Amino acid sequence: MSEPAIFRLKCAVQNYDWGKIGNESKVAQFAQISKDFEIQLDKPYSELWMGTHSNGPSVLAKQPTHSLKEKIESDPNKLLSSEISKIYNGNLPFLFKVLSVRKALSIQAHPDKKLGKELFEKFPKIYKDPNHKPEMAVAITEFEALCGFRPLTEIKSVLEKNPEFTELIGNEVSSHFLKTIEGRETSQLIEDIELNKSALRELFSKVMTTNETIVSQQVDKLIKRVKLDNETFTKGSIPELLIRLNDQFPGDVGIFGALLLNYVKLDPGQAIFLGANEPHAYLSGGK
Ligand SMILES: [Zn+2]
Known part of the structure; x- marks a missing residue:
């Protein structure tokens, strides 16, 4: 049989x-x-x-x-x-x-x-x-x-809108990043892409290697200001996400990570693919 x-x-x-x-x-x-x-x-x-x-x-x-x-x-x-x-x-x-x-x-x-x-x-x-x-x-x-880094133009505006971020990485890294990507944000030339990548690498490494105490102070400042700036928080908005992440992991460096990575919301049946080396974090789902 x-x-x-x-x-x-x-x-x-x-x-x-x-x-x-x-x-x-x-x-x-x-x-x-x-x-x-x-x-x-x-x-x-x-x-x-x-x-x-x-x-x-x-x-x-x-x-x-x-x-x-x-x-x-x-x-x-x-x-x-x-x-x-x-x-x-x-x-x-x-x-x-x-x-x-x-x-x-x-x-x-x-x-x-x-x-x-x-x-x-x-x-x-x-x-x-x-x-x-x-x-x-x-x-x-x-x-x-x-999922994956945000487009460089978005990261630039994240730095401009969130002074706590610039304070975290320091003026030198911040202005080096902004100067490097200036004018080549969306360029497809290989040499531009390489320069952009190295600037982003420097910025991200700085975030991830900064002393925990300083990170947690800056997260604190960020969250306080976000709460002051926004009276209501639509579920799934960036301010709501930052506050939620800080409730789950107070002062964690991942809260700055959320400003650097694309925030995606999937409906049932939708999918994302994550190639090698692509930074990602799952946030909620599967009820
Ligand atoms: Zn994974």
């Missing part, structure tokens, strides 16, 4: 602190499909993993002692193709996750292929494989994220 081509999995659940709590979490709701899974009402459920990753491998629902990886290895030709199976050592070449985000995640970027390989060779215990990890997020509920 031939086996059915589709079989049910029991997927690993991660309980990172930023996850939605109890029944509120889509992750918990999906996990509950497994009969032996019981939602704890006060526990965060952040991620559901479908795949063969060693930190949370999926198993077969009918035979939980058998992992998806073993199942694939039992018939790699049928389930993965022998070519892919050889390249990825019997693992799926992707990890499919469902996320339920209550609190903002930290800003991150995934290495490109070259850096991925270097990191794996140097720190195999931390970086489990040499692959790059581009990412695609598809919204199943309304979803908010920070």
Whole structure:
């Protein structure tokens, strides 16, 4: 008798602190499909993993002692193709996750292929494989994220409108940035793009490496002024976002990060793609 081509999995659940709590979490709701899974009402459920990753491998629902990886290895030709199976050592070449985000995640970027390989060779215990990890997020509920740097003209106006930002990075870095991009903000010439990139790199590094105490003082100032300037806060406006992030992580440098990155709101069915090295942070969604 031939086996059915589709079989049910029991997927690993991660309980990172930023996850939605109890029944509120889509992750918990999906996990509950497994009969032996019981939602704890006060526990965060952040991620559901479908795949063969060693930190949370999926198993077969009918035979939980058998992992998806073993199942694939039992018939790699049928389930993965022998070519892919050889390249990825019997693992799926992707990890499919469902996320339920209550609190903002930290800003991150995934290495490109070259850096991925270097990191794996140097720190195999931390970086489990040499692959790059581009990412695609598809919204199943309304979803908010920070994604890639804003256009340079916007960053320029962020500096002009938020004196706390200039104070944070100092006049020297700020005016060097403004002078460098002046007149070449939207240029497509390779040498202009390189100059723009290096100016942005300098500015972003300065933000991220400034002493925590100073960052937190400047965040404080920024939030106080934003509150004074705005009487009402439409949900999903930048002032509302800054205040919300500061409530979640008071004084955190990521609040300045939110001014440098594109703020995107997805409706169910919309998606974003994050190439290697593209800074991003997920903010909310997955109820
Ligand atoms: Zn990511």
